[in-house]
Amino acid sequence: MGITKNKKMLIKGAGKFMAKIPNCDDLVTIGTLNNMKLDIQLDMQDIEGGDSSVALDTLLRKKTIDITAESAKFDLNLVRLVLGSKLREGVTGSAYSMVTETITVPSSAPYTAQLSQVAVPSPAPKAYETVVNGRDLSLDVTVSGKDVDFDMALAGKVVVIVYATALPGTTHDADGFIWVLEEKHTVKQNGSSFEADLVFGSSLNVDPQISVRTLAGNKLLKKTTNASPGEYEYNVSGGKLSFNSALKDVDIYVNYKRNEVVDILDITTKDMPLTVHVVHDGQFEQKDGSIQGFQTELFQCRVKSNFTLDAQRQQASTHSVTLTVIDPERTDGKLGSIKRYEVGSVQGIDC
Numbered sequence: 001m002g003i004t005k006n007k008k009m010l011i012k013g014a015g016k017f018m019a020k021i022p023n024c025d026d027l028v029t030i031g032t033l034n035n036m037k038l039d040i041q042l043d044m045q046d047i048e049g050g051d052s053s054v055a056l057d058t059l060l061r062k063k064t065i066d067i068t069a070e071s072a073k074f075d076l077n078l079v080r081l082v083l084g085s086k087l088r089e090g091v092t093g094s095a096y097s098m099v100t101e102t103i104t105v106p107s108s109a110p111y112t113a114q115l116s117q118v119a120v121p122s123p124a125p126k127a128y129e130t131v132v133n134g135r136d137l138s139l140d141v142t143v144s145g146k147d148v149d150f151d152m153a154l155a156g157k158v159v160v161i162v163y164a165t166a167l168p169g170t171t172h173d174a175d176g177f178i179w180v181l182e183e184k185h186t187v188k189q190n191g192s193s194f195e196a197d198l199v200f201g202s203s204l205n206v207d208p209q210i211s212v213r214t215l216a217g218n219k220l221l222k223k224t225t226n227a228s229p230g231e232y233e234y235n236v237s238g239g240k241l242s243f244n245s246a247l248k249d250v251d252i253y254v255n256y257k258r259n260e261v262v263d264i265l266d267i268t269t270k271d272m273p274l275t276v277h278v279v280h281d282g283q284f285e286q287k288d289g290s291i292q293g294f295q296t297e298l299f300q301c302r303v304k305s306n307f308t309l310d311a312q313r314q315q316a317s318t319h320s321v322t323l324t325v326i327d328p329e330r331t332d333g334k335l336g337s338i339k340r341y342e343v344g345s346v347q348g349i350d351c
Contacts, residue, residue, distance in 0.1 A: 009294070010284060010287070013284055014033035014036045014070075016281050017069040017279070019278050021277070022275070028081060037066075041065075043064070046059075066304060066324045067298060067322070069323075070318050070319070081273070081274055081303060082273055085268060086266065088264045090263070092259065093173060093174065099117055101161050102160050105150045115161070116146075117165040119145060120165065125143040125162065127141035127143075127160070127162075128162070130160065143161065143163060177258060183199055183253060187247045205256075208257050209255075210254060214247075214250055221233060222234075277299060278297070278336075282294055294341070299334065302323060302326055303323055303324075305322040
C-alpha cells in the first residue's frame with residue numbers, strides 16, 4: 001500500500017501559473033506571481049414544504065469556479081488572453097537595417113575595401129576612427145554600394161563604418177513605429193542656420209507627423225516647406241529641424257513617429273476573449289524539510305473580469321486577470337482537478 005501524499009501543508013507563496021490554448025503552445029506563463037486565488041462558489045436554493053422552518057432539501061443551481069492570477073511582470077500575452085487578438089512579433093516600419101563594420105585601411109594604394117552588404121544612400125553612411133562615435137571620418141570615406149574608397153591620409157588606420165542596408169519589401173510594416181513624446185531641444189545657431197537635431201532623426205517614419213511647441217509658451221509652430229521659415233515656423237530636412245532666427249536659444253519640445261521593431265497586439269471590434277487551458281502549480285518547503293505541492297488544472301476557462309494596466313507614479317505596477325471555468329463538454333463530466341504531491345526533502349546542511 002503506497003504512502004498517502006495528502007497530508008496537511010503550509011502554503012508559503014504564490015507558485016506559478018500557465019494558460020495555454022488547448023492543444024497548442026503556451027500562451028502565457030507567470031513565474032512572478034504576486035497572488036493567486038481560486039474561488040469556488042455554490043449557488044444553493046432551499047427546497048421548502050409543509051409547516052417546518054427547516055428546509056426539506058437544497059437545490060444546487062450553479063457552480064462557479066474562478067481563478068485569479070496577479071503578476072509583477074507585464075506580458076502582452078495577458079492582454080491577448082482578454083482581447084483574443086492576434087499578436088504580431090518583430091514588426092518593423094523601417095525599409096532598412098543598420099550595419100556596423102570595422103575595416104583596416106590598406107597601408108598602400110589602392111585604398112579601397114568591400115562591405116559585406118550593399119549600402120543604400122539614405123541615410124548616408126558614417127565613418128569613425130577606431131570606434132563608433134570616435135573621430136568623424138565621413139568626409140574622407142566614400143561608400144557606393146559595396147565599394148569603399150578611403151583618402152590616402154587614412155592608410156593603415158582602423159575605420160568603423162555604419163551604414164544602412166535595404167530590407168526585403170515584405171519585412172517592414174506601416175504599424176512598425178512608436179511615438180516619441182516631448183523630446184526637448186534648444187534651438188542653436190549653426191552658421192547662418194538655426195537648428196535642432198532630432199534624437200531619432202535617422203529613423204523617422206515615412207509619415208512622422210512632427211509637431212513642435214515652445215516649452216515656455218506652449219506655442220504650436222507651423223510646418224513649412226519654405227527654406228527660410230517665418231517667426232513661428234519650421235521646416236524638416238531628414239532628422240534636422242530648421243527655424244527662424246527669432247527662435248534662437250528658445251526651448252522647444254517635439255512629438256513625432258519613429259521606426260522601431262515592435263510586437264503588436266491589434267485592438268479590433270471583432271475579436272473575442274480566448275478559451276484557454278489553465279494550470280497553477282505551487283511547491284512549498286515545510287517545517288519537516290519536505291517540499292509539498294499542489295497543482296490545479298482547469299480544462300477550459302475564459303476571462304471573467306476587466307484587465308487593468310495600472311501604471312502609477314513611483315509604484316511597481318501589477319497586472320491581474322480573472323478566468324472562470326466553462327464546461328469543456330467532456331464525456332467524463334470533469335471540469336478540472338486539484339492534485340497533491342510531495343517532491344522530496346531539502347538537502348541538509350553539513351555541520
